[in-house]
Amino acid sequence: MLTTLQTAYSDTRAADLAWALGREPLPALAVLDLELAGARLQMRLLGASHQVLLEEKSGACSETVACIPGSRTPLPLGVSKRLGEWEYEFAARVETLSEGSFAGRAQELLALVADHPHGLAGTFPGSPHAFTAMLAQRTEGQVRWHTWHAYPQEGQLVVTRTRMGLRKPAAAL
Numbered sequence: 001m002l003t004t005l006q007t008a009y010s011d012t013r014a015a016d017l018a019w020a021l022g023r024e025p026l027p028a029l030a031v032l033d034l035e036l037a038g039a040r041l042q043m044r045l046l047g048a049s050h051q052v053l054l055e056e057k058s059g060a061c062s063e064t065v066a067c068i069p070g071s072r073t074p075l076p077l078g079v080s081k082r083l084g085e086w087e088y089e090f091a092a093r094v095e096t097l098s099e100g101s102f103a104g105r106a107q108e109l110l111a112l113v114a115d116h117p118h119g120l121a122g123t124f125p126g127s128p129h130a131f132t133a134m135l136a137q138r139t140e141g142q143v144r145w146h147t148w149h150a151y152p153q154e155g156q157l158v159v160t161r162t163r164m165g166l167r168k169p170a171a172a173l
Contacts, residue, residue, distance in 0.1 A: 036138035
């Protein structure tokens, strides 16, 4: 699903993004609710930010990547945590691209996500390459999602990937 976000482009620096687990749902500009083989996943666009709410019989989780006032947790390169019965893994990177490469990458990502049944993308008025996009899937008992946060004025694309799956029992020695 591709939508135009009816808001000013305000999260204007990749360096301002922060990461958080367990936050309450924040006001969203666009939402996509998915049922992925027993897992309920809600992808939420918060402007140039995102929030994912995951609910399954073994628990619930929320992930937020946004410009969070007062947050002291910058966007980490990687996180691995145990959340109840789940293992949570998060990774982020910042790609810096030339103007031409950025435009091509933006078009490629928006085309990938726009028509995907588990994809949500929002563009901002005034800049066709300012967008946030999300794509989710469930494979081998794991729920995964990828996000892209575009900052064309900096030529930067923040790419995140998350994996949640049930912990595997320790092997007996």
